[in-house]
Amino acid sequence: MTTTRSALDWRAHAQRLAGQLVASGDIRTPRWRDAIAAVPRHLLVPTAYEQDHSGRWTPWSTVDDLDRVYSPETLITDIDPAGIAVSSSTKPDLMARMLELLDARPGHRVLEIGTGTGYNVGLLAHALGEENVFSVDIDPDLVDAARARLAVAGYHPTLVADDGAGGVPEHAPYDRIIATCSAPRVPWAWVEQLADEGVILADVKVAASAGNLVRLTRVDEDTLVGRFTTRWAGFMAMRHHHDIPTALTPIPTRGEGATYRTTDLDTPRVWEIPPLWFLINLWQGPVGFGYTLDSDTRQPTGALYTAADGSWCHTITESGRHTVAEGGPRRLWSTIEHAATRWRELDEPDWDRLGLTVSRAEQTVWIDHPDGPAWNLLAERR
Numbered sequence: 001m002t003t004t005r006s007a008l009d010w011r012a013h014a015q016r017l018a019g020q021l022v023a024s025g026d027i028r029t030p031r032w033r034d035a036i037a038a039v040p041r042h043l044l045v046p047t048a049y050e051q052d053h054s055g056r057w058t059p060w061s062t063v064d065d066l067d068r069v070y071s072p073e074t075l076i077t078d079i080d081p082a083g084i085a086v087s088s089s090t091k092p093d094l095m096a097r098m099l100e101l102l103d104a105r106p107g108h109r110v111l112e113i114g115t116g117t118g119y120n121v122g123l124l125a126h127a128l129g130e131e132n133v134f135s136v137d138i139d140p141d142l143v144d145a146a147r148a149r150l151a152v153a154g155y156h157p158t159l160v161a162d163d164g165a166g167g168v169p170e171h172a173p174y175d176r177i178i179a180t181c182s183a184p185r186v187p188w189a190w191v192e193q194l195a196d197e198g199v200i201l202a203d204v205k206v207a208a209s210a211g212n213l214v215r216l217t218r219v220d221e222d223t224l225v226g227r228f229t230t231r232w233a234g235f236m237a238m239r240h241h242h243d244i245p246t247a248l249t250p251i252p253t254r255g256e257g258a259t260y261r262t263t264d265l266d267t268p269r270v271w272e273i274p275p276l277w278f279l280i281n282l283w284q285g286p287v288g289f290g291y292t293l294d295s296d297t298r299q300p301t302g303a304l305y306t307a308a309d310g311s312w313c314h315t316i317t318e319s320g321r322h323t324v325a326e327g328g329p330r331r332l333w334s335t336i337e338h339a340a341t342r343w344r345e346l347d348e349p350d351w352d353r354l355g356l357t358v359s360r361a362e363q364t365v366w367i368d369h370p371d372g373p374a375w376n377l378l379a380e381r382r
């Protein structure tokens, strides 16, 4: 198939994607079906990158693979000098679910944090009218590229290059605020810029992979309350202008200073249970994680956890038995075991039992009810 022929075919591909998302239940409203069918994702994402096993990124031209660009796949679109992906076009099925959850309707003014490629802005502008759509990204080059490509597609929303943690006060208030990058807590500026009946949909993430989308509504001038969504989703973390590159915690090796023991915890890769992983990080402070691989087969042999204070633990699974090596100032695996026990005592809460209250004074994660057991997003409360 030639490039020209492919480019002509994009509408059929976009319509097929819209139909697929209706069939999967991700789209429930004609407004979003029409938007997915009408917005040219290949035009807003002309180039995407894929990573091979050695970590090398290779660009590909989306117009040459319309099946792929009009599919529920996240497309990586920007890589920083360290080889870390810093912008992407989020999977359209997740975008559709979020737009449904946001419940943005004609007449609503919407602010998006994290413009990226402008694809989601295009969906919003198509459904609500470009005059009602505002979006901010920290990277001015991304904003310029999105603005130019959206104009070619026929949309002229208001795009701003700035740190979205401050919202976009000059166009407030907004009926809906949607964040497509994660934040460790909800920036107060968003609350201030939200209309009375407003909704905020954001990924609140306290550490790597430790968070989820939460949908907040206003209960009074100074308080928003809402529940985490039942289906887990994760976004890239917000960056800030003066971020100091995070020093990678050196990977410890077995040996001096380490203690060894067995563990009865049957889930050595605790991050694979997202609500438990969220609570562990909320209760114990941020923990980094990763697989350890067999040097010959490259198959996972265990899991490694590290904390900023230099504490680490390494679980090794052999013949169904889990051994743990721990080192550094804290017994990190013991803190994980302790949190897992507490989670079991609370009857293993899944996301449907977890909620968030955001007030000027504090932000608390609660179980079952805002007045139930609750923990502060910054420090444990009770």
Ligand SMILES: C[S@@+](CC[C@H](N)C(=O)[O-])C[C@H]1O[C@@H](n2cnc3c(N)ncnc32)[C@H](O)[C@@H]1O
Residues within 6 Å of the ligand: 086, 087, 088, 089, 090, 113, 114, 115, 116, 117, 118, 119, 120, 121, 136, 137, 138, 139, 142, 162, 163, 164, 165, 180, 181, 235, 236, 237, 238, 239, 240
């Ligand atoms: C997953 S991408 C957004 C996808 C986008 N909505 C789309 O449809 O293509 C996350 C974006 O958040 C942006 N971002 C990161 N930190 C930010 C911040 N502090 N303020 C605004 N945007 C930020 C990144 O530059 C990146 O483009």
